[in-house]
Amino acid sequence: MKILLVDDDEVLIERLTNDLAAQHYVVDTTTDGLLGWEYARSAPYDLIVLDIDLPGLDGLSLCRRLRQTGYAGAILLLTGRGSNSDKVEGLNAGADDYLVKPYTLTELAARLRALLRRPTVMSSPTLRWGQLRCDPNANLVTVTDQTVVLSPKEYGLLELLLRHPARIFSNTVLLERLWSADDSPGEETIRTHIKRLRRKLKQAGADDMIENVYGMGYRLKPAPPAAEPELPQSNPPSEQVKAEAARAAAIAAFERFRPILGDRMTALRQAAAALNQPPLPEEVRSMAQGAAHKLAGSLGLFGLTEGSHLARRLEDWLGQSDVAEGAEFIALVEQLDAQLTAGPREISAPLGESRIVPLAGPPRPTDNQYRVLAIDDDSLILAQLQRLLPPWGLDVVTLNDPRQTWAALEASPPDLVLLDLDMPYIRGVELCRQLRQQERWQTLPILFLTACREATAVYELYQAGADDYLPKPILEPELVNRLFQRLERGRLLQTLAGTDPLTGLANRRKGTIELDLLLHLAHRYPQPLSLVLLHLSPDLALTPDSAKDLMVALAAVLPTLTRRGDAIARWGTQEILIGALAPTWSSPQDALGPPLAQFLADRLRSSPGNLDLHLGLHLGAATFPTDGHTLDGLYRQATHRLAPLG
Amino acid sequence: MAAKRILIIDDEADVREIAKVSLEITKNWEVTTAASGEEGAALAATYRPDAILLDVVMPKVDGLATLLKLGENTETRHIPVILLTATLRLATQQSFVAAGARAVLIKPFDPGLLGGQIEAVLGWQ
Structure with missing residues (x-):
């Protein structure tokens, strides 16, 4: 059993984690609501414990969001508030239970165990x-x-x-x-x-x-065939017995509904009577048509299948544009009347045809299922993907005409796109480029399938915004491996919209999420994380406008100095924060200092005035785990180390 | 499988009742009913059913309008909806699909088979 604790009370978290771990539960913890959301999306939990007052995203919203996205496990809300309306709000948000602070650890642990035992969570027959x-x-x-x-x-x-x-x-x-x-x-x-x-x-x-x-x-492996037939345990009623019981119950209910059915019959009889003196008044016709429609839909429920057929014919008849020959209608009404008067017979066979028609709409993703859109003009490849991926819980939507890409994206937004390089109508690279130009698809993982391994072609793929490429012929382990790598990364890094309007960089909110995630990854896959703070010195004699211009120019140049996947965020009016997981540099000062100094020198040359911008731009850095373990701590450390470039 | 919660929205009392009794007897599901589109849409948000059976032809707020209403509310838009109708025409089928309905159940249905049909069409088996 896996549990996620989201609470900003670190003392509580520690005690509870120890307690639960002692009972063999697997426990993940976080103190931030948004991080909780990311955790819940990246791994399946049987139970999630949420504090209501959380930084990042409050517990109620998180709870609602979890339920909306189909989280089916148990949720326990913790709160300092105890009024009934809060309780109702919590339960409405989809929580299974509610505990008001202060509570004892024993009480909480007992509540958790009760929730985990619940059949809705476990739904566990042997x-x-x-x-x-x-x-x-x-x-x-x-x-x-x-x-x-x-x-x-x-x-x-x-x-x-x-x-x-x-x-x-x-x-x-x-x-x-x-x-x-x-x-x-x-x-x-x-x-x-x-x-x-x-x-x-x-x-x-x-x-x-x-x-x-x-x-x-x-x-x-498939189970071996049973040596001898199993004895039925407590002999539960079979499907057939239950079906017959339901039919019998319907028939038994008939007399209760006879008055309603009789009213509908009356409307039909009135129409029949009015047909003797045509024309049929519109009001009477439409009443009768509605009544026939309802009878068609309901008589069969009571076993009067023939009655449903008669009523449907009456409905069709009343829907004709020229209601001319009344004799047929009157005869049908009489037959129906007779059916209704006789009532249902005792039968146990299926009642007529019972049809349910699935509508071919966009399928909705189920739990932990990723959807892959595969675009390739080679139908053999598409068939291969259709066969390979579903056993891994991957839904595949295939497309052999790249011109239909946009419609397919709208109809069922995928979690990942597999693109063929050489296709008719639109080249894969061009399609990729077009996708990347739209904000909505900028973070969508795109993988290429290609038989070509030339360096220039591969370079072109990455230039167009592809995340990865897979050589043809497809090998299943490689394909699945790469897909999951991308999908998991995609989910983790996919964040809420949060762009700084001036620079186009992530704003502080989104930046916090991205940096926290990098930090989480750094924890999980022990890797250093380098945090670099750039600061425009306030004593620099810049007008507000030129300071803004400098920020914009800096924002444009930074992505060329960092790697894809590094986080760059506008942290304040004069600050930019960069996070690089497992950086290739040994010192950010050495790596970023010279190109930034060059960048400033170029700007200085092209702009009038005589400002020493070198002294105006400061850089400070800190590294996880040596300088700290939290984003706050690392940021403070980087602030202390701010020094002029060069 | 845990007991499912079903909401039936239909202005016809007989259909509501038979569907409810049928699902209770055959599947032991928890069933709540509403007699109008407005009532149903409001109830769906608080009751949070696992699926909704929705009648197409209703006075005032009809099935399609209710379906759109359910789709607008973030509390209810993820709930699968099965439409109930005595007639299925291709033209209307398109608008049902567009509004997000999962299936159409043709009335009259067999009370003995209804639950199994819902399971099959929603992939609950």
């Missing part, structure tokens, strides 16, 4: 595989009634595989599902856990359950 039984409510695994003792991780692995019998789980997905963000072991650890689990299962007699799909991951 999982079966051959002679193996896994009871998720008791975390109990038995093989032919012998208990198998498993560690929490082994149990987690087994339950996950049992719940998704056809799916292949890669190491990445297993890590995401079963380990917390702070505790991400290598693939070796997963192998060890799988090995131990296999050994224990084998000893218990459940041999050969887990399959190693070479280069891809693990999957549950």
Whole structure:
């Protein structure tokens, strides 16, 4: 079971985490609402605990957003407020439970356990595989009634595989599902856990359950055929018995609805009577048509299928433009009247034809499902993708005509686009460029499929805004690997709109999110993070307008000095903050100083006046983890180190 | 599978009642009903059903108007909607699709099969 705690009370978080960890729960924590949102989107949680008063994004909004995006696990809200309207608001926002501060740790832990046990969360009947039984409510695994003792991780692995019998789980997905963000072991650890689990299962007699799909991951093997038919346990009513009970209940309800049905019949009889003295008044016609429509829709519910057919014919008849021959209508009304008077017979067969028609609208994404739009004029490639990707939980929308790209994007916005390089009508590179010109698709991951590996062609792809390319012919492990790399990165870095209107850089709000994410990544995949602060000195004799111009020019030049994926944000009127994960430079002063000095010198030459801009632009840097662990701490450190360029 | 929550919006009492009883008996789902589009749209936001069965032909706020209303509200726009109608015409089908309906259920339905049909069309199986 995986839990996410979002609370800005660090003391509480620590105590609760220890308590929950002792009970074998996997716990992730964060103190910021927006980060909580990112966590919840990047890994599946069984329960999320939210404080209402949170920095970044308040708990209620976060709760609402989680539910809107289909989060189906449990949510517990914590708050200092205790009025009933707050409670209602919380529950309306989709929370399952509510706890008012102050509360004891014991109380909170008890509430969490209760939520995790809830059938809505667990929805857990016993999982079966051959002679193996896994009871998720008791975390109990038995093989032919012998208990198998498993560690929490082994149990987690087994339950996950049992719940998704056809799916292949890669190491990445297993890590995401079963380990917390702070505790991400290598693939070796997963192998060890799988090995131990296999050994224990084998000893218990459940041999050969887990399959190693070479280069891809693990999957549950199909269960062996049962040796003897299972005895029905408590003999629950079969589908057929329930269906018959529902039909019988409908028929039994008929008498209660006879007056309503009778009123509708009356409207038809009035129309029949009026037809004896044509023309039929419009009011009577339209009343009768409405009544026929309703009878057509309802009589069959009570087993009067023939009555529904008659009513439909009457409705059609009344809808004709020239109501001429009344004799047929009158005859139909009499037949229908007779049907209604006789009422339903006792029957248990299906009542007529019952149809439900799926509408081919844009499919809605389900939990943890990514949608990939694949554009290629080669239908063999498209068919291959259709076959390869769905087992990995990836929905594929295929398109063999690139001219339909925009319509396809609108109809079902994808999480990633796979593009062929050589296509008729529009070249892949050109299409990519067009996509990148629209703000909406700027962060959409784009991968190219190409048989061509020439350096110039590859360079052109990246220039056009592609994120990556895959050589044809497609190899499944490589394809899946690269797709997930991009998708996960895309989700993490996809942030709310937040552009600084002057410079076009991220504003402080969006910048905070991006930097926090980089910091999170730096924590998770132990990597240094370099934070660089650029500051326009206030004592510089610049008019407000020329200071603004300088900011704009600086914003334009910085992306050329940094890498894609680095965060650049306007932090204040005179500040720009840059975050670089695993930077290639050893010192930002050395890396950024000279080109920035050059940039300033160029500006100085082209502008009148005699200002020493070198002294006006200051740079300070700090690095995670040596200089601090939080964004605030690193920023303060960088401020202390501000010094003139050069 | 956890018990689903269903909201039925239909101005005809008999259809409402039979659908409710049918889903309760065959699937043990929790069912709430509304007799008009306005009432239904308001109820959907607070009741938060897993799916909505929505009648197309209703006085005042009809099915399509209700569907659009549900789509405008961020609390309800993600809830799958199945339209109930005694007639399905191609032209109207297009506007249902555009408004985001997932399926059309043709009345009369078989009370014994309704729940299974909903499961199948919404992928709940």
